[in-house]
Amino acid sequence: MPLNICEIFLSLQGESTFAGLPCVFIRLSGCNLNCQWCDTPYANQESQSIVTDQILKKIDSYNCNLVEITGGEPLLQKETPALISKLVDKSYHVLLETNGSISIKDVHPDCIKIIDIKCPSSNESESFLSENLTLLSQKDEIKFVIGSQKDYEYAKSIIEIDLQKISREKIHLSPVFGQISPKDIAAWMIKDNLHARLSLQQHKLIWNPDKRGV
Numbered sequence: 686m687p688l689n690i691c692e693i694f695l696s697l698q699g700e701s702t703f704a705g706l707p708c709v710f711i712r713l714s715g716c717n718l719n720c721q722w723c724d725t726p727y728a729n730q731e732s733q734s735i736v737t738d739q740i741l742k743k744i745d746s747y748n749c750n751l752v753e754i755t756g757g758e759p760l761l762q763k764e765t766p767a768l769i770s771k772l773v774d775k776s777y778h779v780l781l782e783t784n785g786s787i788s789i790k791d792v793h794p795d796c797i798k799i800i801d802i803k804c805p806s807s808n809e810s811e812s813f814l815s816e817n818l819t820l821l822s823q824k825d826e827i828k829f830v831i832g833s834q835k836d837y838e839y840a841k842s843i844i845e846i847d848l849q850k851i852s853r854e855k856i857h858l859s860p861v862f863g864q865i866s867p868k869d870i871a872a873w874m875i876k877d878n879l880h881a882r883l884s885l886q887q888h889k890l891i892w893n894p895d896k897r898g899v
């Protein structure tokens with residue numbers, strides 16, 4: 686069965702505990718949210734239908750063991766869990782970046798889910814599916830994109846109430862690039878000894894922040 690693909694490319698992983706490692710990205714088309722600061726709006730506009738076998742062949746050609754499925758929102762497409770399972774079966778180390786609004790229940794347990802919890806400045810903070818918190822494994826990671834102090838306080842309250850069982854190195858606070866100083870978030874985290882880590886988007890520091898395919 687085909688999937689709607691925006692782009693496939695090899696770069697360095699810019700976020701998560703895998704930051705800095707070479708990684709193949711499969712960006713799927715389409716998203717069900719409309720975040721205020723979305724940095725991949727083109728994932729809603731560009732789409733090519735590609736069958737799974739062709740996707741796998743392309744991934745094999747990069748000779749890179751780490752693969753991230755991202756978007757858009759990858760779980761909008763019904764075939765995504767099957768693609769993930771095929772990659773896991775081929776011994777790829779698979780990451781799934783998802784916006785948190787769709788259940789992760791059908792995703793292969795060996796795939797590492799990196800789940801966004803949207804904060805108020807995104808205008809999508811009502812979108813999180815709380816069932817996903819009960820489906821997390823020890824390997825999975827959580828990301829809050831922080832655009833304001835209100836976002837920080839929002840993330841802090843969720844971390845303190847719901848995420849204490851997740852190790853702090855797997856809970857990421859990521860500044861909205863160009864909108865808030867990482868220094869401010871760092872100061873708040875140090876003051877609160879927050880159970881989380883500050884994660885900067887490495888790809889935006891290495892290359893032009895608007896550059897695609899990195």
Ligand code: SF4
Nearest residue numbers: 716718720723757784
């Ligand atoms: S969920 Fe991700 S891709 Fe969708 S609008 Fe928000 S930032 Fe953009």
